[in-house]
Structures are given as C-alpha cells and as structure tokens.
Amino acid sequence: MKNARQHQPLRVFFYARRSAAPHPAIPRNKRANAIAPPHDHSFWLWFLAMVSGYGFWLWLGEPIVPPRSHEPCPADTTKIPVKSKKNQRNHPRPTTATPTEETAMTTPTDPLFPIGKPVKSRKFSGAVWLQWLVEPDPVFNCPIVNVTFDAGCRNNWHRHPGGQILLCTAGEGRYQERGKPPVILQPGDIVKIAPDIEHWHGAAPGTPFTHIAIETRPEAGPAVWLEPVSDDDYHAAPVPLTTPGAP
Template sequence: MNKKLYVLIMLALAGITVKAQQTPIFPKGEKAPNVHHVGNVWLTELQPADSVFSYGTSVAIFDPGARLDWHTHPGGQILIITEGVGYYMERGKTKQTVRKGQVIRCMPGVEHWHGATSETGVTYIATSPTEKGKTTWLERVSDVVYKEKK
C-alpha cells in the first residue's frame, strides 16, 4: 500500500476515535431556570425515584462559573464527576477542587454547594434517596466564598 495513503487512513481513523470519545454519554438535557443557582446548568433526569428504587439519578452539566446555592439533602447525595473540573464545599470547611473520576459523598443534612470552576465546566451524575425528603435550598453562595482560594 502506498505509504501516504496508509498515513491518511491512520489519521482518519484516529480522528474518528477522538470524535467518538468526545461524544457525551447522556444528552445535555433542559436548561434549568436560575432559581437555585448562578450561571447556566443543564439537567437530565435519568431515573426518578419510584416504589422500587427510592433514589433518583440525574446528570448535571455546568458552564464555567455556574454553581448551586447552599443546600442540604435529607438522605444525602452521591456525585460522580464525569467531565471537567469543579468545586465542592461544606459549610465551615475548605473548598475542594473535584475532577473527572472522583466520587463525592454529600452526607445527610450537611450544608454544602457544588459547581464549576470559573475556567472550566463540570459534569456529574447525582443520585439521592428521596424517601426522607427533597433538597432544601438555602442562600446563594457569595462571590467571596466562590472565589476564595482553597
């Protein structure tokens, strides 16, 4: 086979592989109204809680700078970071940087917030048991708290 043709075919296959790896697993979902967050956030409910499974599972996609308000989950919440870089912070503790592949355990009743960094968006899968109640929303995360160094 002609060496140039071989190189072109290999580059084309590499491009297809890269394109396939960049395709999101789940759709972007609906843009959430800015009621309990700052910035652009898209939500996709993958599985609502029902009589068999007492927890709901959703995907959240945050633009850079987007963040949720302070809140609590009566039954706790698990976040699985699937893309990007973000923050997680519990009230009274140091803000944590979270990255793709990390799992965050939001303990029941603990006030916290999470969102994207100002430079990078973040995507996560969230699951929460709902039998103890839904999210309790609190005040906005101030720009001072959001921007302060860890």
C-alpha cells in the same frame, strides 16, 4: 328638378374629392408605377450573407459555447462589496455575536450522557442543564440525574435530609461544605455527602463541569435550599479532594 338642383353641389363635391390626383403632373395610367417604391433586396442579401457565414463557422468546427465541465465548482469566496444602505440590508457584513447563556457554554467533547434541557432557576447562579437518568419512582426509589454546569455556575447552599452522592464525569468542578475550604473535583472523583450537611457544588471559573447526582434515602425528604454562594466563598483557594480535612 328642384330636388336635383339642391343635391347637385354635394355630388360635385364628392366627384371633386374622388377625382383629385396627388400628382397632377403625372398621367393617371402611370401613377401606380410612380408612387410604388422600387424593390430593395439589400436586407435579404445581408441576411443570406450572415447565415452563410454562420454555417461556414460551424462547418469549421468552432464551438459556440465552451464545453461544460462536470467537475464541481469551487466555493465562491468573493466578498460582496457594500456600497449603499440597500446592499447593506441585502448583504450584511458578518459580525461577532455576543455569546448568550445557551451559546457561551463549552460542552464536553464526548459526554457520557446527554446534557439534557436547560433549566432556569434562582437556585443556580448561571446556565445549567439537567437530564434525568432514573426518575423518582416507588419501585427503585433512587433518583439519578445528570447535571452539567456552565463555566462559573454553581448552585446555592443546600442540604439533603437523606444524603447525596456525586459522580464526577467531565470538566472541573468545585465542592464546599460549610466551614471547610472548597475542593477541586475532577472526572472520576466520588463525593459522599452525609445527610443534613450544608454544601454547594458547581463548575470551576474557566470550564464547565458535569456530574451525576444520586439522591440517597429520598423518603427522608426533599432538598432544603438556602442562600446563594458569595463570590468570596466561590473564589476561595481550592484544595485537592484528598487533602486532610476536605470532605
């Protein structure tokens, strides 16, 4: 009995919590109907109305999306507005790039031979391209190279112990021997350079120039390179190749 009396307050507490009613004024047998909300069918009625209207619209033949054309889309020429630094990084404005040594050259429209690879050397005043047509060998013993000078480019003064022949193929060039005026070189011109004659050749100031260089008697020795051509010599008034006293 002592133990039952000790646990009696706990049983009374749980009984009170279990029997407490949220609505004491409503009888227990009618609480379920009072608490449960009435059934609302307004959402389903709205949903059925929308589906019916959509189906009626389809039945009338109205297209939802216009038919896709099979014609190619025109090129997008819309300019991208640049309003912030972020857009400037993502969509930079086109700028006029400064031409470099390799991009500034105006190549011939229809070269007879490939212009070859660019060569950087102190023997030339600017950009030059070389393409071997016949490489040096002991069988033919006749080295032939296709040389293309950028506009205003020329080589240094030099001489060939065995001589050289130039066949002009494109552009306009210049050729000068020591002590003589420079001459104008045009496509189709042929220049025969005697052994050990100091000379230089290159492109005119405003146009590139291409010639085929044939080294004669290469067994006499390689070319001997001298000082660069001065601006006064290069810009001296040229004469035609057929002028008396010209090479």
